[in-house]
Amino acid sequence: MRPYLRLLSLALLGSGLAPLITVCASYCASGTISVRFLITIAVIAVLVLALTVAFDRALIAFEPQLDRHARDQAVFLRSFPDRYVRIAIFGSAALSLFLELAMIRWQSTVFPFFAFYKNFSLLSCFAGLGLGYWMANRELIPLNFTIPLLAWQFALMLGMRYGMSEAQIASLSYLPFSEQLNMGLGAAKHFFETPHFYCVLAIIFLLTALAFIPVGQLCGALMERADKLPAYGLNLLGSLAGVLLIFAVSAFWTPPLVWFVLAFAATLLFYVPTRSSLLPGLITAAVALVILAWPVSPAWQRIYSPYQLLEVGHNERGGLMLIRAAGHYYQRVWDLSRFNHNYSLIAIRNYYELPYRLYGQRKTVAVVGAGTGNDVAAALRRGSEHVDAIEIDPAILLLGRLGHPEHPYDDPRVHAIVNDARSFLRNTDHTYDMIVYGLLDSHTLLSHASSVRLDSFVYTVQGLREARARLKPGGLMSLSFSMLTPQLGRKLYLMMQQAFDGRAPVCVTAGYDGAVIFLEGKDKDLALPSALLQQFGFQDSTSVYADPALRADVSTDDWPFFYMPRRVYPFSYLGMFVLILLLSMFLVGNFIDEGPQFSHLSFFFLGAGFMLIETKGITELGLTFGNSWQVIGIVIAGVMVMAFLANCVVQWLKVERPEIPYVLLLASLLIGWWIARSGGFASTWMGRTATTIMLTCPMFFSGVVFSTLLSLRGRISTIMAVNLLGAMFGGLLEYNSMYFGFQFLYLLAGAIYLLALLWEFAGQKFDTASALEQQSAESMIV
DSSP states (O other): OHHHHHHHHHHHHHHHHHHHHHHHHHHHHHTOOOHHHHHHHHHHHHHHHHHHHHHHHHHHHTHHHHHHHHHHHHHHHHTSOHHHHHHHHHHHHHHHHHHHHHHHHHHHHHSHHHHHOHHHHHHHHHHHHHHHHHTTTSSOOOGGGHHHHHHHHHHHHHHHHHHSOTTTTGGGGEESOOSSOBTTBEEOOSGGGSHHHHHHHHHHHHHHHHHHHHHHHHHHHHHTTSOHHHHHHHHHHHHHHHHHHHHHHHHTTOOHHHHHHHHHHHHHHTSOSSHHHHHHHHHHHHHHHHHHHSOSOTTSEEEEOSSOEEEEEEOTTTOOEEEEETTEEEEEOOOOSSOOSOHHHHHHHHHHHHHHHHHOOOSEEEEETOTTSHHHHHHHHTTOSEEEEEESOHHHHHHHHHHOTTOGGGSTTEEEEESOHHHHHHHOOOOEEEEEEOSOOOSSBSSTTOSOBTTTTTSSHHHHHHHHTTEEEEEEEEEEEEOSSHHHHHHHHHHHHHHTTTOOOEEEEOOSTTEEEEEEESSSOOOOOHHHHHHHTOEEOHHHHTOTTSOOOOOOSSSOOTTOSSOOOOGGGHHHHHHHHHHHHHHHHHHOSSOOOGGGHHHHHHHHHHHHHHHHHHHHHHHHHOOSHHHHHHHHHHHHHHHHHHHHHHHHHTOOOSHHHHHHHHHHHHHHHHHHHTTOOOSSHHHHHHHHHHHHHHHHHHHHHHHHHHHHSSOHHHHHHHHHHHHHHHHHHGGGHHHHOSHHHHHHHHHHHHHHHHHHHHHHHHHHHHHHHHHHHHHHHO
């Protein structure tokens, strides 16, 4: 308890200083520091320090009562009737995973950098759960801490995001990751824009981990009351239930208030059933929910789609709809149906209608990334007879139906399709006179375990080739994108060139949102009528992006990092790697005096390897079946099912040796790498089935290895802890795909599993030698 209370005081100190450091960094970058400002900051810092000292002394004064709560919690868990233990194991695992996914989703809706780097949120949850499992047989940290700590984090993050001015938190809009570009977020250029970022991340990491430690202890303590393999199987089933529940609430576009009502209700079920325990829990849960429900931006309607938070407002002029995602501008609706002498509106209308004006009317059109309907409306205005509008986010499509003044989605010529653009173009049997890529850019990641964005596989050479295959003879492809850098434009130029058999696209700078339009014909070169371009006020920029002096690397299905102009190693991510590593070591050092047993390290490697093959499986299965939220949810649930089936096989067949499962695991990884390197299977139902088998076999054999070793080793709670910490390490290693590509993860996971196998044999010899030494010592004593 004492180390935990020390960390609570440290978290309070950091929570008070984080806003001050952020303000200082923002003002230093803008050069608006004054003596009066520094004095004010110093006075507030002293007050925060005094408050922390008072808080620490109060915690010490209340330590006897907290110790009593801890003992009551332990007695309550031990007094569970045996017939309810299995249900409790299932429920605690469901709670832990549901709460983990809810926190990952919520954090990404507050600060934009979490929307791009959800891996950080996942690893902070893993750190807390892992420590909790590790300490399951020690004095329990009362579960009563979890809800207050979550309320504390809600208040801190929402207070900083909405209680401080844009100028005060401007420094949080710059990320210390220079290798990858971000829509709406720039890369840090000044020294003062980097250290504070890691300070804020460290505080959030600490608060999240401290909130999850009691949950991990709860799961581990309950699992210790059952046989290891059945307990692990129930843990997997509970985790599966947590995954299904979070995706169920996402399907109904529910806000975080609903997520945490369910999470807090489940948490309170495991409280000690006394008034002194339940009453504070109910009060803090109510406070946390009030903080979540507080109308932080009443001028904006907030919609939680299955993918992201959408904030809907209206322009000051014209009252037309404006959408923000991840806190930044995302889409804007235009009414371009009537001729208007407003020259800016004429320029915008010309931008949307440019391909039709240059190359004539197109009867059948597919709009990729249709959004709220601006590109669809342009196709209708230019006389298209059939328009397939593909949009992955159903909430954005609904907003377009309800809020677009031209009502393009109500036109009988339009067929709206909610689907992943890549999956639709790959599997449809329709062909088109023109395929239009709107200003399609994602503000969210593919999954919580991956650094790939939702639209990454749309912008690859293979994706563009599949789109080209859906063009009719003489068809046209139009791809628009807001150019963040000239190198990104060069990258798109090269990708279009490769997708069209070496024929270079023509490029037009439109002057709207920094957009450049890349145009390419299916089977012939295009020419740009210069007179028409001058009439519209556009510029031929083909020579700019054809310049070989601009260096860029194309995106492929193996390396789908479209927002990285060059394929360089992400050294700036090492800062986050080191931060997470140091924080994890700091947390472990505060609680754990002794290291894990030598033989337990094989479970560490198993966790790291499984995290890598899970990420690889989610990414490739999403590419195969579509990156929609339903597919990703099914894939993540499938991972749990494969691990559960592996656990069942070990129990049914009474597998006692891990050597054969290890060989099958390594063989499946090697075969998967060879097939992926050869181009994978065809996009048929048989090919997709074969891909599914290829990607799930390593997960199954890894589960068999884990369950086999689990039946032969020590306490399940310690093993689960080491495995979770290994998964954290695997999550950090996943960033290597940003340079080496995803095929490399096969080899990296294989090397880690091979290391686990070698460590297993070394651990057996070490344990045998230790046993002989102990016997020898005992005989000498006798």
